[in-house]
Amino acid sequence: MWSINYKCQYFHKGSVKVQQVCKKFFLNFLKRNEPIVYKIMNKMYKIVTLLVILCITQSSSSIYPEIETRSGWVRGITLRNTFGTTYHAFKGIPYAEAPVGELRFKAPKPISRWEETLNATQDKPPCIQKNTLFINHSVEGEEDCLYLNVYTTSIPRHDETQGNAVLVYIHYGGFFAGSGDSSYHGPEYFMNENVTLVTFNYRLGVFGFLSTNDDVAPGNWALKDQTAVLNWVQDNICYFGGDRDRVTIFGQSAGAASVHLHMLSPLSKGLFHRAISQSGTALSAFARPLPEIPLLVARAQAAFVGCDGNANTSALVDCLRNIDARVLVKSVDYFKFFGDQPSVVFMPSIEKRTSLNPHPFITQDPIEIIKSRNFNNVPWIVGFVQNEGLITAAELLRKSSLRNELISNFDSYCPQLLGLNFSTFPNQTDFVWTKIKDFYLEGNTINVTQPSTLQGFINLYGDRFFNYPGYKAIDLHLATGLHPIWVYSFNYKGEYSYVDHFARTNEGKDLIDWGVCHCDDLLYLFSSPALFKPLKYDSNDMQINVFMTKAWARFAKYGIPQPYCFIRWPSANKCNKELNGYTDFCYLNMTGSYETRGQIFTENNFFTNRLRFWSELPLFENFLYDV
Known part of the structure; x- marks a missing residue:
């Protein structure tokens, strides 16, 4: 088992070695001298040792610190x-x-x-x-x-x-x-x-x-x-x-x-x-x-x-x-x-x-x-981005060979891609898929000449794997009343995006406005030199970066993600309400773009018709939610 009972004691390797060498030298010298000299030199030893430690640790250990x-x-x-x-x-x-x-x-x-x-x-x-x-x-x-x-x-x-x-x-x-x-x-x-x-x-x-x-x-x-x-x-x-x-x-x-x-x-x-x-x-x-x-x-x-x-x-x-x-x-x-x-x-x-x-x-x-x-x-922060489904949908929609194969096998592939076989009774899978197709695609397959079907497919993926499960997790935790929860939706379109990396192709870039992709909020928390250039210092992107890193840091320090007093971000516990039998709550909306400017403000209604649709499907998890 792992042990966590301890008391921290700090040692720096350079200072330890210097102290040992100095002490050995002075003690050998002092043993051969009179007591009065011993007292004087003992004080000198402490002063010199301190100076040497300061010099060495400030030079070598400041570049390559050892712990x-x-x-x-x-x-x-x-x-x-x-x-x-x-x-x-x-x-x-x-x-x-x-x-x-x-x-x-x-x-x-x-x-x-x-x-x-x-x-x-x-x-x-x-x-x-x-x-x-x-x-x-x-x-x-x-x-x-x-x-x-x-x-x-x-x-x-x-x-x-x-x-x-x-x-x-x-x-x-x-x-x-x-x-x-x-x-x-x-x-x-x-x-x-x-x-x-x-x-x-x-x-x-x-x-x-x-x-x-x-x-x-x-x-x-x-x-x-x-x-x-x-x-x-x-x-x-x-x-x-x-x-x-x-x-x-x-x-x-x-x-x-x-x-x-x-x-x-x-x-x-x-x-x-x-x-x-x-x-x-x-x-x-x-x-x-x-x-x-x-x-x-x-x-x-x-x-x-x-x-x-x-x-x-x-x-x-x-x-x-x-x-x-x-x-x-x-x-x-x-x-x-x-x-x-x-x-x-x-x-x-x-x-x-x-x-x-x-x-x-x-x-x-x-x-x-x-x-x-x-x-x-x-305390818990839960976040979403505008087009979560792009992590999978980007390549399937933009790459013509995959898109054509998907269209040819739409009704057999999609239930498997969505994992409906794990969430429905066998005799209900086709029924559930038909309802999903009607809701997101107006009963059709995807069509590159109809941007609404492309966006509908992206929304379908995002809702199935991220948005609806995330909403239900928040709903269940709010019902316990045991801890504060903050929610955000990241809709800011920066200069860079993960969508091109997930698509793995330059094909189909102009089919629609691909919007904000899964992972895009990470661009404002971490540098990622293997994938992206640094954020420009005086850009709108950098303003979003400063807000997010400050919010995450203040949450880590104090338990409340409130970096600025003029931006209100209330917890969902304080603003949740029942809406026709469903829980709704407020959230922080980060929106705008690098070409205009970022906007950060509180929205009052997280619950949407898309979430209501999933709540009413005969899925195994929905039965568990209601028990």
């Missing part, structure tokens, strides 16, 4: 962002043992202490993956990947009473791709707000979520990796100037769903104090655990790589442990039936608490946990 963590010494690097803020970066710190060999498909093992000073100046490779989110479809990364990065504006030099508020970011990627790498999630913007930022890798795909629904492989390895990071933060963040009693977890997409799952997990209790979910919750169709599916997926995965898919679970997992990691990653293509769909194959699972699995991550459906009121009731 002793509970696992050993780490050497970082001091950097300066474009705003002139100096900060310290410590990259590639291991937070658990490498999950390879016998540790594959097991909970993370606490890291052993290392002896030499760890060079923590470079990002480590991502967890092994086939990243189909962006243009490169090749297998990348390593199975030895459980590393984190810490960015801080101050390193404590004594036992300080309180450090910076801490922000721990959980990356996007559909549970199959992504990383905490600084080329995608750079810290520069947050460093202006005097906070300590942590980013990290966690296991992905089959390595992060393989489950046999029993004690052999209970699953949720990725979520347990994330919990290991939170334990590491509790144990070590004080050495980096962070306050372990003010930890905010935030994430986007799969990371946002992970944040919500940590709110529902007993394993994460007490490890964080606030939460932010950007475009995703535990009720999202790509994240909500389904009881019978994990074992079926595990058996199919085994068969794809030459293992016996019908073997007992122990033999099945033993076989998969001996398959080359890259072979396992590539084999996920066998699950695809259309392009890269379904993109999410491995996802969270519901575990059983047993003597062999005494610390499960989650043991009930998220809806049941929320309704039981037995969850980590911390």
